[in-house]
Amino acid sequence: xxxxxxxxxxxxxxxxxxxxxxxxxxxxxxxxxxxxxxxxxxxxxxxxxxxxxxxxxxxxxxxxxxxxxxxxxxxxxxxxxxxxxxxxxxxxxxxxxxxxxxxxxxxxxxxxxxxxxxxxxxxxxxxxxxxxxxxxxxxxxxxxxxxxxxxxxxxxxxxxxxxxxxxxxxxxxxxxxxxxxxxxxxxxxxxxxxxxxxxxxxxxxxxxxxxxxxxxxxxxxxxxxxxxxxxxxxxxxxxxxxxxxxxxxxxxxxxxxxxxxxxxxxxxxxxxxxxxxxxxx
Amino acid sequence: xxxxxxxxxxxxxxxxxxxxxxxxxxxxxxxxxxxxxxxxxxxxxxxxxxxxxxxxxxxxxxxxxxxxxxxxxxxxxxxxxxxxxxxxxxxxxxxxxxxxxxxxxxxxxxxxxxxxxxxxxxxxxxxxxxxxxxxxxxxxxxxxxxxxxxxxxxxxxxxxxxxxxxxxxxxxxxxxxxxxxxxxxxxxxxxxxxxxxxxxxxxxxxxxxxxxxxxxxxxxxxxxxxxxxxxxxxxxxxxxxxxxxxxxxxxxxxxxxxxxxxxxxxxxxxxxxxxxxxxxx
Amino acid sequence: xxxxxxxxxxxxxxxxxxxxxxxxxxxxxxxxxxxxxxxxxxxxxxxxxxxxxxxxxxxxxxxxxxxxxxxxxxxxxxxxxxxxxxxxxxxxxxxxxxxxxxxxxxxxxxxxxxxxxxxxxxxxxxxxxxxxxxxxxxxxxxxxxxxxxxxxxxxxxxxxxxxxxxxxxxxxxxxxxxxxxxxxxxxxxxxxxxxxxxxxxxxxxxxxxxxxxxxxxxxxxxxxxxxxxxxxxxxxxxxxxxxxxxxxxxxxxxxxxxxxxxxxxxxxxxxxxx
Numbered sequence: 001x002x003x004x005x006x007x008x009x010x011x012x013x014x015x016x017x018x019x020x021x022x023x024x025x026x027x028x029x030x031x032x033x034x035x036x037x038x039x040x041x042x043x044x045x046x047x048x049x050x051x052x053x054x055x056x057x058x059x060x061x062x063x064x065x066x067x068x069x070x071x072x073x074x075x076x077x078x079x080x081x082x083x084x085x086x087x088x089x090x091x092x093x094x095x096x097x098x099x100x101x102x103x104x105x106x107x108x109x110x111x112x113x114x115x116x117x118x119x120x121x122x123x124x125x126x127x128x129x130x131x132x133x134x135x136x137x138x139x140x141x142x143x144x145x146x147x148x149x150x151x152x153x154x155x156x157x158x159x160x161x162x163x164x165x166x167x168x169x170x171x172x173x174x175x176x177x178x179x180x181x182x183x184x185x186x187x188x189x190x191x192x193x194x195x196x197x198x199x200x201x202x203x204x205x206x207x208x209x210x211x212x213x214x215x216x217x218x219x220x221x222x223x224x225x226x227x228x229x230x231x232x233x234x235x236x237x238x239x240x241x242x243x244x245x246x247x248x249x250x251x252x253x254x255x256x257x258x259x260x261x262x263x264x265x266x267x268x269x270x271x272x273x274x275x276x277x278x279x280x281x
Numbered sequence: 282x283x284x285x286x287x288x289x290x291x292x293x294x295x296x297x298x299x300x301x302x303x304x305x306x307x308x309x310x311x312x313x314x315x316x317x318x319x320x321x322x323x324x325x326x327x328x329x330x331x332x333x334x335x336x337x338x339x340x341x342x343x344x345x346x347x348x349x350x351x352x353x354x355x356x357x358x359x360x361x362x363x364x365x366x367x368x369x370x371x372x373x374x375x376x377x378x379x380x381x382x383x384x385x386x387x388x389x390x391x392x393x394x395x396x397x398x399x400x401x402x403x404x405x406x407x408x409x410x411x412x413x414x415x416x417x418x419x420x421x422x423x424x425x426x427x428x429x430x431x432x433x434x435x436x437x438x439x440x441x442x443x444x445x446x447x448x449x450x451x452x453x454x455x456x457x458x459x460x461x462x463x464x465x466x467x468x469x470x471x472x473x474x475x476x477x478x479x480x481x482x483x484x485x486x487x488x489x490x491x492x493x494x495x496x497x498x499x500x501x502x503x504x505x506x507x508x509x510x511x512x513x514x515x516x517x518x519x520x521x522x523x524x525x526x527x528x529x530x531x532x533x534x535x536x537x538x539x540x541x542x543x544x545x546x547x548x549x550x551x552x553x554x555x556x557x558x559x560x561x562x
Numbered sequence: 563x564x565x566x567x568x569x570x571x572x573x574x575x576x577x578x579x580x581x582x583x584x585x586x587x588x589x590x591x592x593x594x595x596x597x598x599x600x601x602x603x604x605x606x607x608x609x610x611x612x613x614x615x616x617x618x619x620x621x622x623x624x625x626x627x628x629x630x631x632x633x634x635x636x637x638x639x640x641x642x643x644x645x646x647x648x649x650x651x652x653x654x655x656x657x658x659x660x661x662x663x664x665x666x667x668x669x670x671x672x673x674x675x676x677x678x679x680x681x682x683x684x685x686x687x688x689x690x691x692x693x694x695x696x697x698x699x700x701x702x703x704x705x706x707x708x709x710x711x712x713x714x715x716x717x718x719x720x721x722x723x724x725x726x727x728x729x730x731x732x733x734x735x736x737x738x739x740x741x742x743x744x745x746x747x748x749x750x751x752x753x754x755x756x757x758x759x760x761x762x763x764x765x766x767x768x769x770x771x772x773x774x775x776x777x778x779x780x781x782x783x784x785x786x787x788x789x790x791x792x793x794x795x796x797x798x799x800x801x802x803x804x805x806x807x808x809x810x811x812x813x814x815x816x817x818x819x820x821x822x823x824x825x826x827x828x829x830x831x832x833x834x835x836x
Contacts, residue, residue, distance in 0.1 A: 008681030015682065019689040023301045023696055031636050037686040039623070039640035042616035043647025044683055047675065048381040049609040051651070051668050053414045056433065058606050087652065087664040097432035097439045107603040111610035118617055124566040126614070127834050129607050131570035132577055134825060134833045136604045139581025140417050142822035144473035148503065149815030152477060153808050156501020171787055171797050172324060178801050182500070185805020186812070193813050210809065215712045217806030219719025220799060221493045224510065226702070226724055228355065228489030229695035230308065230537045231511035234530040235354030236692045237312055239685070297700040304699045318729035323796055350684035351691040384669050385679055411669065414612070415605030422605075425597030437666045497808040500800060512727050535730035537695075542721050544703035549717075552707050 001247045009248040013255045016236060024263060055088055056096040058111075061104045065093030107132075157186045185213035286554045293551025300544065307540040311532040318532055322516040325499060328506025329484045330520045333366050333457070340372045340456035341449070343423075345471065346390075348463035349382035352488050357386060358514035358527035359486035360461045364394040365521060368401055373445055375455070377431075378412040379419055379466045384435065387411075404443045411435030416466040420474040424452040458483040468495050472503050486513060571828045578826035620644050643682075650674040719798055726795025736789035737776050743789070744768030 018033030063078045070079075075093070082089040110129040117126035159179030160166065169177045188210035191203060199207045244252035322330075336342070344363065348356040367374050376391065378384045391409060395401040403409070410431045413419045422430035427449060433439055440446045448454065452475050460483065462468040468485040472495075476483040482505050487495055489510030498504040508517055511534060514527035577600070584596030623637040623644075650656070655667045656674035667673045708714045725731045748765035755761070784790040824830040 004677060008677060012681045012685040016685045016689045019686065019693060022693065024298060031633070032639055033686060035636040035640040036643045036682070037690065038619065039643025039645075040647045040678065040682055040686070042619050043644040043651065044678065045381065046613045046616040047647060047651025048384075048412070048668055049414050049612045051665050052381070052384075052412050053605055053609040054613075055665060057413075057602060060432075085652075090664075096437075097441065101599075103599065104603070104606075107606040110603075110607055114607070114610045114614050115617065117614070118621060127566065127570040128573060129610065130833050131573035133604060133607050133611065135574035135577030136418065136581050136600065138574070138578040138822040138825040139584070140421065140474070142582050142819050142826070143585045144417065144470070145815040145818040145822075148469075148473040148477045148498070149811050150819070152472075152501060152503055153497055153812050153815070156497065156503070157808060171793050178797075181801045182805045182808070185802055186808045189806050189809025190812060193809070211712060212715055213802055213806040214809065215715040215806075216719045216798065216802045217493065217810070219716035220723050220803040221490075222716065222720040223723030223727070224489040224492045226538065226541055226695075226698050226720075227510050227512065227534070227727065228352075229692065229698050230534055230541075231355045231489065231530065232352065232688065232692035233308055233537075233695040234312065234511070234533050236689055237309055237533075238354070238526070238530070239688075241312065297704070300700050300703055301696045304696060308695075318733065320729050321732045321792055323727075323792070324800070349687060350679075351687040353684075353688065382679070382683075385676070388669060388671075413605060414608050415601065416608070418601040418604040418608075421597060422601045425593075425601075429598045430602070435666070435669050437663060493803065493807050494811075496799070496804050497811050500804045500808075509727075515729075531729050535728040538724045538728050539730060541699050541702055542725060544699060545706050545717065545721070548703045548706060549708055 006248055006251075009243045010251045010255065013240065013243050013251040016240060017255055017259050021259060021263065027263060027266070029259060029263075054111075056094070057098075058104055058108060059089070060094040060096035061098045061101045062108065063089070063093050064098045064100050065095040066098075067100045068093035153186075157183055159183050184209070189213050289547065289550050290554055292547055293555070304537065304540060308533045308537050311536050312530075315529060316532045316535075318535060320515050320519040320528060320531060322520050323509075323513075325506045326508055326513050326516040326520065328499075329486075329508055330366070330506075330517065332482065332484055332505040333363070333459075334370070336370065336372060336457055338371065341375065341454060342367055342372050343375050343377065343452070343455045343458045344387075345377050345379060345458065345460045345462075346383040346387040347379040347467045348386060348461060348488070349380060350386070352463040353386065354526065354530060355488045355511045355514065356461050356463055356486060357390065358511070358525050359508045359517060360386065360390045361394055361525060362514065362517045362521050362523070362527075363459050363461070363486065364390055365398065365523065368394060368399040368406070374407040375410060375445075375449070376407065377410045377419075377423065379416065379470075380463075381412050381414070384412040388435075404438075404445055406445070408443055408445050409435045417470045417474050420466070420470055424475050424479060427451055452481060453479050455481060457481070460485045462486070462491065463488045464491060467491070468498075468504070472498050477503055484508075486517075567834060570834050571831065574833070575826055575828055578822070582822075582826065616644070647675075647678055650678050719803070722791065722795050722798055726791040727799075731791040731795065732784075734791050735781065735783050736786055736791075737772065737781055739789040739791060739794075740772045741769065744772060 015033045015036070018029040021027055022030040063075065069075055078089060078093065079091075082091055110132060113125040114129040117123045159176075159182070161176060161179070166179075167173075167175045169175050188206045190210070192199075192207040192210035192214065194203075194207075197203060240252045242248075244250055344360070344367070346360060364374065374395075376387050378387055387409060391407065395403075395407050401407055410427075411434060413422070413430060415422070419430065428440055428446075431440055434443060452458075458471060458476060458481060460468050460471045462471075462485055468487055468491070471483060471485070475481065484505045484507065485495060486508035487510070489512075492507065492509040495504065495507055499507050508514060511527050511530055514525075515531045518525045518528050580592070581596060581600065584592060584600075587593060587596075620641060623640045626637040627634050627641070650673070651668065654674050655662065655664065656677070657667070657670070657672050662670035662673055668675050670676065706717065708717055725734070744765060747768060748761050751764045752758075752761040779785065784793070787793045821830065825833075
């Protein structure tokens with residue numbers, strides 16, 4: 001096992017136990033791991049988004065290698081940028097299979113405006129870029145949700161009660177009873193959310209039935225939530241067991257023992273030393 | 282009886298850190314000492330399996346990976362099993378990612394299954410297109426013109442130079458979509474912007490927390506079955522006849538669930554005893 | 563003022579309307595722009611937004627250190643983490659060009675960036691999520707109470723899903739469930755009638771019926787199917803659960819449609835702080 005892998009394993013175990021130590025109480029190990037997570041996530045995501053989108057799809061369309069010309073002013077600007085960073089702007093243009101699209105100067109300008117909004121006086125600059133993304137998201141979502149979440153679901157709720165081949169009752173397959181359960185449950189569930197009329201009389205009884213169906217859904221969601229969290233915990237324990245092996249110099253055991261000693265000593269010290277405000281009283 | 286009631290009340294007031302410890306032990310022990318409980322596949326898992334099994338030979342299948350290492354224990358076994366199934370049946374696999382960390386997950390899965398297990402040839406049997414940011418806009422891009430969105434694959438090779446990409450212009454050129462998803466963007470967006478508008482069949486593997494969100498799509502036929510969390514992954518492994526990580530985690534999952542149910546029953550018992558005593562006074 | 567207010571609203575209205583009607587328009591130039599270039603611009607701006615977020619985060623951490631606010635040493639850790647990841651992303655690949663060129667290095671094995679992903683980012687993010695397992699257990703124990711019929715429905719559905727969905731559920735015989743139902747019936751009768759004789763009578767008769775039926779059929783594990791946990795779980799999961807979830811889904815879908823139209827018409831202006 002190489003040194004980088006063993007070092008990596010020890011760091012991974014330390015960070016894992018650091019986060020788990022929060023279960024005992026908030027402590028410097030947890031705070032260190034948490035802040036490291038914040039910093040690394042920010043750097044990681046910035047790098048990924050830059051290299052997978054901005055460099056190939058934006059710069060690759062503004063300065064494609066297929067249209068490189070050393071004499072043109074546009075590529076002279078590129079050569080200047082290349083002087084600053086040959087990794088981002090390799091010599092001869094960016095070769096990602098694109099043609100030149102100068103219209104991409106618009107998202108480039110909007111993107112630069114977004115970054116300039118870090119300066120307090122210019123923080124309104126970000127609004128144009130945000131407006132574009134909001135507008136696009138609104139247009140996409142309006143159709144998507146109406147088609148799939150409303151019309152698609154209404155179609156799915158429709159039941160056939162005249163099919164002679166459908167059994168009346170079946171636990172595991174389509175049946176008249178099951179179709180009725182879905183139909184009644186969906187309609188009464190929707191009626192519960194109808195607040196334009198007071199829930200009295202028939203509407204009141206129907207919305208009560210609707211609550212029962214909603215409670216069953218919430219119970220099922222709770223069950224699945226528990227299932228999901230336990231699965232993730234199993235994953236962490238499996239990794240910790242893997243890193244306790246001799247190949248990794250028993251990282252898990254050593255880190256656990258050292259952390260327990262430090263946290264135990266801290267707990268022992270805080271029991272011996274009474275809190276300051278009690279003394280003042 | 283009174284002694285038992287007092288004991289239950291005492292347990293009801295215990296420090297939550299003892300609960301954490303009991304849960305940790307309940308999860309840890311079955312991992313190191315497996316029990317080997319039998320796994321019974323549910324209907325929704327069987328539908329996914331049968332849909333893939335009935336795909337015509339040499340079908341072009343799009344597999345979209347949108348999960349991060351945080352949900353690896355749930356989603357990764359599904360990806361592995363699905364890729365095994367697709368490669369076993371000699372289908373052509375195209376892998377995309379809507380999440381940046383999904384790219385690493387996809388890479389690990391392809392290395393394990395495509396390269397090491399099946400010896401598949403990159404560019405002829407499978408293509409790894411990689412991650413693009415933009416959420417549902419990426420899906421829209423794939424639906425309308427995949428070649429404009431992906432000009433290079435994840436290894437920076439031009440799409441035009443990859444033999445398997447010949448004839449692939451948009452989403453309708455695929456016979457099937459499998460999305461392994463842990464949240465947004467993921468299954469819901471694929472249903473709304475790809476499967477529903479185009480009619481291309483899709484299935485999905487989701488985290489347990491997301492299951493309830495996508496069940497209406499499964500019931501209405503907008504999705505062909507679903508793999509629900511780690512249990513769903515374990516069921517698929519059982520159907521494939523190849524045990525993996527998910528199967529090994531099910532013992533710990535079962536015991537942990539029983540422990541939590543026990544906690545809930547104990548908590549409620551303490552609640553009822555306390556309520557009975559306060560009514561007495 | 564026009565730059566800060568009217569133009570953003572105009573951008574949202576124009577782009578929103580173009581994207582929405584782009585679903586229904588077949589004119590090739592508009593369709594090509596909406597489906598391809600507009601989508602690419604959205605992706606690019608999304609990337610800039612992420613980079614802005616990262617830079618903003620670091621700006622806050624640097625300010626915390628400069629002003630020596632409470633917990634400032636930890637902000638140094640955050641800044642160190644950020645600089646380490648940026649160094650791996652832009653300055654030190656850890657491998658030469660034959661293994662991975664710049665751009666491909668973010669996904670290639672052996673690079674410093676991949677090392678950070680495997681041994682720092684992955685353990686941190688996975689452990690953060692798995693921490694919630696403990697809090698779910700603790701919350702279930704301390705807060706999950708059967709105070710009324712609706713809460714009991716929630717609890718019973720949750721328990722059936724939790725136990726029925728895992729292998730241990732298929733090992734629990736349907737006869738055990740029948741005995742539990744008889745006992746629960748007894749509790750219900752006792753709450754209603756408050757008469758020990760009636761309660762014992764009901765429970766006794768129930769136990770006798772179940773025992774006789776079991777003895778006659780040979781105690782099959784999964785029959786009657788209506789009391790077998792995995793089957794009950796599957797029915798609840800596929801029918802009443804879907805009904806409730808679908809009601810919420812339709813409601814949310816209508817809400818999102820309405821909100822999107824409000825954004826496009828300029829009624830909703832929260833993105834500019836109004």
